[in-house]
Structures are given as structure tokens and as C-alpha cells.
Amino acid sequence: MQELDKDYASxxxxxxxxxxxxxxxxxxxxxxxYLLALLQLLFLNPSAILNTTLFKLLIFPGLIYVSIxxxxxxxxxxxxxxxxxxxVGPFYVGGWEGLLQPIADLFKLITxxxxxxxxxxxxxxxxxxxxxxxxxxxxxxxxxxxxTYVIWDYQFGLLLYxxxxxxxxxxxxxxxxxxxxxxxxxxxxxxxxQQASYEVPLFLAALPAVMLAGSxxxxxxxxxxxxxxxxxxxxxxxxxxFAGMMAELERIPFDMPEADSELVSGxxxxxxxxxxxxxxxxxxxxxxxxxxxxxxxxxxxxQGPAILPPLFxxxxxxxxxxxxxxxxxxxxxxxxxxxxxxAGWGRLIPICILNIVIIALLQPYIVSIxx
Amino acid sequence: MDFIVPIILIIFSSIxxxxxxxxxxxVYGAVSLAxxxxxxxxxxxxxxxTYLAIFQVAVYVGAIAVLIMFxxxxxxxxxxxxxxxxxxxxxxxxxxxxxASFIMGISYxxxxxxxxxxxxxxxxxxxxxxxxxxxxxxxxxALLLTSAAYGAxxxxxxxxxxxx
Numbered sequence: 001m002q003e004l005d006k007d008y009a010s011x012x013x014x015x016x017x018x019x020x021x022x023x024x025x026x027x028x029x030x031x032x033x034y035l036l037a038l039l040q041l042l043f044l045n046p047s048a049i050l051n052t053t054l055f056k057l058l059i060f061p062g063l064i065y066v067s068i069x070x071x072x073x074x075x076x077x078x079x080x081x082x083x084x085x086x087x088v089g090p091f092y093v094g095g096w097e098g099l100l101q102p103i104a105d106l107f108k109l110i111t112x113x114x115x116x117x118x119x120x121x122x123x124x125x126x127x128x129x130x131x132x133x134x135x136x137x138x139x140x141x142x143x144x145x146x147x148t149y150v151i152w153d154y155q156f157g158l159l160l161y162x163x164x165x166x167x168x169x170x171x172x173x174x175x176x177x178x179x180x181x182x183x184x185x186x187x188x189x190x191x192x193x194q195q196a197s198y199e200v201p202l203f204l205a206a207l208p209a210v211m212l213a214g215s216x217x218x219x220x221x222x223x224x225x226x227x228x229x230x231x232x233x234x235x236x237x238x239x240x241x242f243a244g245m246m247a248e249l250e251r252i253p254f255d256m257p258e259a260d261s262e263l264v265s266g267x268x269x270x271x272x273x274x275x276x277x278x279x280x281x282x283x284x285x286x287x288x289x290x291x292x293x294x295x296x297x298x299x300x301x302x303q304g305p306a307i308l309p310p311l312f313x314x315x316x317x318x319x320x321x322x323x324x325x326x327x328x329x330x331x332x333x334x335x336x337x338x339x340x341x342x343a344g345w346g347r348l349i350p351i352c353i354l355n356i357v358i359i360a361l362l363q364p365y366i367v368s369i370x371x
Numbered sequence: 372m373d374f375i376v377p378i379i380l381i382i383f384s385s386i387x388x389x390x391x392x393x394x395x396x397x398v399y400g401a402v403s404l405a406x407x408x409x410x411x412x413x414x415x416x417x418x419x420x421t422y423l424a425i426f427q428v429a430v431y432v433g434a435i436a437v438l439i440m441f442x443x444x445x446x447x448x449x450x451x452x453x454x455x456x457x458x459x460x461x462x463x464x465x466x467x468x469x470x471a472s473f474i475m476g477i478s479y480x481x482x483x484x485x486x487x488x489x490x491x492x493x494x495x496x497x498x499x500x501x502x503x504x505x506x507x508x509x510x511x512x513a514l515l516l517t518s519a520a521y522g523a524x525x526x527x528x529x530x531x532x533x534x535x
Contacts (some may be wrong), residue, residue, distance in 0.1 A: 124402075159425040166433025173437060177398060177444050187446070192441060199433065327491060350524060 013093055013100060016107050056151045057141075066140055069322075070284035071102040076312040077326045084330030109277035117270050120130075121178040128175035129271065129278035135167045136282035136289065143292040144219045144303045145318075146310040157218040158210060161293060162203055165248070168286070172257075172267055175279075179270035188268030190337055191250065191257035197344040198247040204352035205241040208234040208359040209297040212366055222301025224370060229300040233366050236355045238298045240348050247288045247340065249283065251325065253332035254340060291321040376417055384410030392462075397443045405436035422494075 017159035028035070056062055075090065079097065082089025095102025116125055144150035154160055155351020171191050210216055212233060213224035221230075231238045247254040258266025268279050295317040296300060304313030359366070384407055391403035407468065408431040415424035 047469075121398075124398075156421050156425060159422075163425045163428040163433075166429045170432065170437050170440070173440055173444070174402065177440075189441070189445075192437065196434070196437065346524060353520075 010092070012104060012107075016100075016104060019107075024120065024260070028194060051148060053151065056149065061143070061145045061149055062151060063137070066137060066285050066288060067281075070281055071290050073108070073284050073322060073326065074102045074105070074280075075099065076323070077329070080196060080323075080327055082329045084327065106277065109274045110332070112273035114273040114275050115270075117180055120270065121179045121180070124174050124178035125270075128171055128178060129275040130284075131171045132168070132175065133278045133282040133285070135171055136286035138164045139289040140220055140285070140292070143289065144222055144301060145292070145294060145314045147219065147311070150219055153219050154217065155214045158206060158216045158221070158297075161218075161289075162199070162206075165286075166199065166250075175271075176267035179267070180311060181270050183263045183265075183269045184267050187257045187259075187263045187269070190263075191267055193341055194247055194250065194254065197341050198244045198348075201240055201246065201344060201348035201352050202244040204349065205237040205244060206293075206297055207352075207356055208237045210362060211356070212358050212370065214367075218296050218301075222296050222303065225300040225303050227370055229298065229303070231298040234298070234344075234359060235357060236351055238294075240352055240355075241294060242345075243296065243348065245294060246325065246328065247298060247344070248292060249287055249325070251287075252329040253335050254336060256337045256340065259334060280282060287322060287325060291318050291325065294321055348349065377414070378389060380410060380414045382413065398440065400441040401436060401443055404439065405432050408432050472509060 010133050032315075058064060062368070078101070079089045090098025090101035092098060108151070114126075116122060141151040142154055142161050144153070147165050159238075172191045173188050174186045175193070177190070179185070209221050209230050212230055213221040214226075214325045215221060257263075258268060263269070267275055271279060292314075295314060299317050301317075302309070302310035302314040387407035387410055391400045391407055394400045394403060408427060412424045412427035412431075415427055416420075441483045
């Protein structure tokens with residue numbers, strides 16, 4: 001049996017690699033002249049390209065970076081949770097520890113048929129995975145990775161971040177409703193409860209950072225933490241934000257919307273192929289966006305010892321936060337939806353208001369320390 | 372070329388608004404309403420009212436459109452509406468009256484001797500004016516709102532204790 005699996009996996013890898021090489025060759029042939037010009041420019045004057053908005057939007061910290069991180073995060077999650085639960089996890093594809101498993105998954109999802117249920121609302125059913133990916137990926141534009149590596153250094157970045165994420169419940173609800181399936185719909189309603197009730201504590205938990213930095217710009221918030229990180233002044237807010245983040249991301253222990261043992265697969269039940277893949281992809285991208293946001297407002301963004309460049313520190317911190325978010329999945333059982341909503345409205349919001357009052361009283365002293 | 376962006380936004384918002392009233396499925400109507408709110412917020416954004424634009428999205432799309440959609444989905448769509456000519460005629464008449472009043476208002480504004488497009492105050496000066504003259508009232512209102520929020524939390528807690 002194992003032999004068979006291995007054979008299948010290795011032949012799959014071979015075909016995948018051949019397909020990728022052919023595709024790459026084709027693309028290379030098509031873009032060769034542009035690439036040549038780009039390389040000449042890059043070697044003569046690298047900052048001319050690295051600092052353009054197009055580069056940031058498409059490569060770093062934009063689309064390609066986000067996609068690669070999403071793929072890596074999937075592998076890390078499966079491997080990490082497997083090790084926590086004394087399993088092996090992905091093993092065969094790609095030689096070492098199943099490293100190419102996410103790429104194999106991607107190929108599998110792309111080649112699979114997208115099945116649309118008979119009585120589903122076709123337009124919304126097809127549109128919602130795309131919207132989910134866009135809404136999940138858009139917040140990345142305001143998150144700074146270093147003083148220069150931010151796609152849009154917007155004056156009201158923090159507000160814009162929350163405004164974009166306000167669309168997500170809408171998309172989830174549309175996906176759930178258009179599937180015309182009771183499991184999807186119940187999952188969608190749960191997701192709505194969860195995301196709507198945790199948006200308030202999330203926003204309130206982010207406010208101390210704004211009060212201390214005196215700005216809604218995420219770059220300004222990160223640079224205000226040059227001496228001390230805000231997590232030391234507002235640890236309660238950081239904890240609340242982390243819990244709210246887990247709930248918004250629908251990760252275990254807050255995964256009621258897609259509780260496998262109760263609702264098949266929650267609001268993604270009827271989705272298959274790359275449509276489902278887009279939802280998953282969107283979820284990982286959203287995870288990255290939340291981690292980047294958490295790092296920026298509580299862990300000092302790119303601040304760190306000057307031995308290494310700022311970019312290194314922000315990437316390191318984001319990776320650590322992502323790793324913590326992923327590993328929590330291995331430890332906790334799922335909680336009930338009423339416990340979740342009660343905790344959100346009854347515990348987290350009072351804690352947040354209390355914390356805001358404390359910060360408001362201490363603000364002059366803290367600001368004098370920060371300067 | 373300055374007028375192209377507002378005109379595109381107006382057309383976008385108007386189409387979404389008409390669709391939200393006229394689409395025969397309530398869910399599509401709710402989606403169009405959300406798109407209309409988005410268009411409105413983009414318009415605010417274009418006018419430089421950033422706070423208003425962002426809170427328009429956060430509150431109206433994030434909460435109100437979702438609430439409407441939630442209600443429609445839970446209650447069910449019911450029977451789909453049939454087109455009725457008298458109702459359509461009344462709607463068109465009402466729309467024409469509102470449009471005419473808008474046009475009259477705008478033409479009156481431009482007929483004024485010196486129409487100034489820039490508002491004579493900034494957000495900061497407005498806030499300062501309100502704080503200087505009505506500070507106490509604002510403070511009392513804020514206390515009232517905070518106590519209302521606490522009351523809501525306390526009520527929720529009590530309900531929980533009863534059911535538990």
C-alpha cells in the first residue's frame with residue numbers, strides 16, 4: 001500500500017514538474033525582452049524598481065509574497081499539527097518531509113471540476129470565492145514591513161484595514177446562501193455571528209495603539225514604538241486582539257463555522273476544486289494580514305536591534321505570530337457558539353473599555369517615555 | 372477631466388440604487404444596496420471626507436447591509452414581486468419630483484451672487500467650536516452613551532445568568 005502511494009505521488013510530482021517547466025519556458029519566452037530590460041535596470045539602479053508601487057503591489061509585500069507565504073503556511077500547519085498530535089503529516093511529495101505537498105494540492109485543486117449544485121444561485125456562487133480572496137488580500141496594502149516596504153502609506157491605514165475586513169462577513173454569508181445547502185447556511189450564520197461580534201472588541205483593542213501613537217497611520221504607529229513596544233503598555237489589549245483575531249480567522253478553537261464533525265465543512269461544503277482553494281487561500285492570506293497588523297500595532301513592526309535590517313525583524317515577528325496562530329490548532333478543543341458570543345460581548349468588550357480608560361489616564365506618562 | 376470621476380461614481384451608485392429597488396430577488400436587492408453604500412463611500416472619499424467614507428463602509432456595509440441580508444435569508448424571500456404598472460408610474464412620478472427639486476436646488480445655489488464651493492470651516496475648527504460652546508452637553512451625552520453601553524452589557528449578562 002505504501003509502495004503504491006509512493007509510486008503515485010512520485011509520478012504525480014514528475015508530471016507536475018514537467019508541466020511547470022513547460023509553462024515557465026513559455027512564459028519566459030513571452031516576457032524575455034521585458035525581463036532583459038528589467039534586469040538591466042535592476043543591476044544599474046535597483047532602488048528604481050524596488051521602490052515602485054507596481055513592484056510592491058505585485059511582488060513584495062504584495063501578491064507573489066503573499067501567495068508563497070500562504071503555500072508555505074499550509075505545509076507548516078499540516079506538519080506542525082501532525083507532529084503535535086504524534087502523526088507524520090505530509091511525507092511523500094517532494095522528497096524531504098513532503099515539502100511540495102502544497103504545490104501538489106494546488107495542482108489537484110486546479111484540475112478538479114467545480115461542481116455547482118442544481119438549485120444554487122450560480123452568479124453569486126461563482127463570484128463569492130473570488131471576492132473572498134480579494135477581501136482577504138486587500139488589507140495587505142496598508143501593512144508596513146519596513147519604513148519603505150508599505151504599498152500604501154495611508155494616513156488612516158488602521159481605519160481602512162477594519163473597513164476592508166468589514167466586507168468579509170458579507171462574502172461569507174453570500175457564499176453560504178448561494179450554495180442552497182443547510183449545512184452551508186448554518187455555517188454561514190455562525191460565521192456571521194462570530195465575525196460580527198468580534199469586530200467590536202478587535203477595533204477597541206486596537207485603539208490604545210492609536211491613542212499612544214497619536215495617529216491612525218500604521219507606519220506612524222510602528223515608528224512610535226522605537227523605544228518600547230505597545231504590548232508592554234497594553235498587554236490586555238494584545239490578548240483581546242489575539243483572541244479576536246483567532247475568532248475572525250475561524251481557527252480552532254473558534255472554528256464553529258466549519259465544524260467538521262457537525263456541519264460537514266461549514267459554509268464551504270458545496271465548494272470544490274479551485275473555488276474551494278480560493279477560500280482556503282483567502283483564509284491564509286487573511287491570517288498573514290492579521291499577523292502583520294498585530295505585529296505592527298503591538299510588537300513594534302520593523303523595530304529591532306540595528307544589526308540586521310528592519311525588513312528582517314518584521315518578517316521574523318510576522319513568522320513567529322503566524323506560527324503561534326497555526327500551532328494553537330493542535331492544543332484546544334472547539335468551544336460552543338453561545339460561549340463564544342457571550343465571551344465576546346460580556347468579557348472582551350468590558351476588558352477593552354477598561355483598558356482604554358487606563359491608557360487614557362496614563363497617556364501623558366507613557367508618551368513622555370516614548371519620546 | 373475633473374468631472375469624470377464624480378460622474379462615474381454617480382452613475383455607479385445610481386445603477387446600484389435602482390437595482391436595489393428593482394431587482395426581483397430580495398437577496399440581489401440587498402447586495403445592490405451594499406454596492407450602493409460602497410459607491411456612496413467612494414464619493415465621500417472623493418470629496419475628502421475620509422472619516423465619513425471609512426465609517427460609511429464599516430457601519431453601513433459591515434453591519435446594516437449584512438443585517439438586512441441576514442434577515443432576508445432567515446425569513447425567506449417569500450413570493451417574488453410582480454411588476455405592476457400603477458406602482459411603477461407612481462414611483463417614476465415620485466422620482467421625477469425628487470429629481471426636479473434637486474435640480475431646482477442646485478440651480479438656485481448657482482444663481483446666488485458668489486457661489487463658494489469651499490466650505491468656510493475645517494473639521495478642526497468645527498470640533499473646536501462645538502467643544503468650546505457645548506462642551507458640557509457633549510460630556511453629558513458621552514456619559515449617557517457609555518452608561519447605555521454598560522447597561523446593554525449588564526442586561527446581556529443577566530440574561531446569561533438566568534439561562535445558565
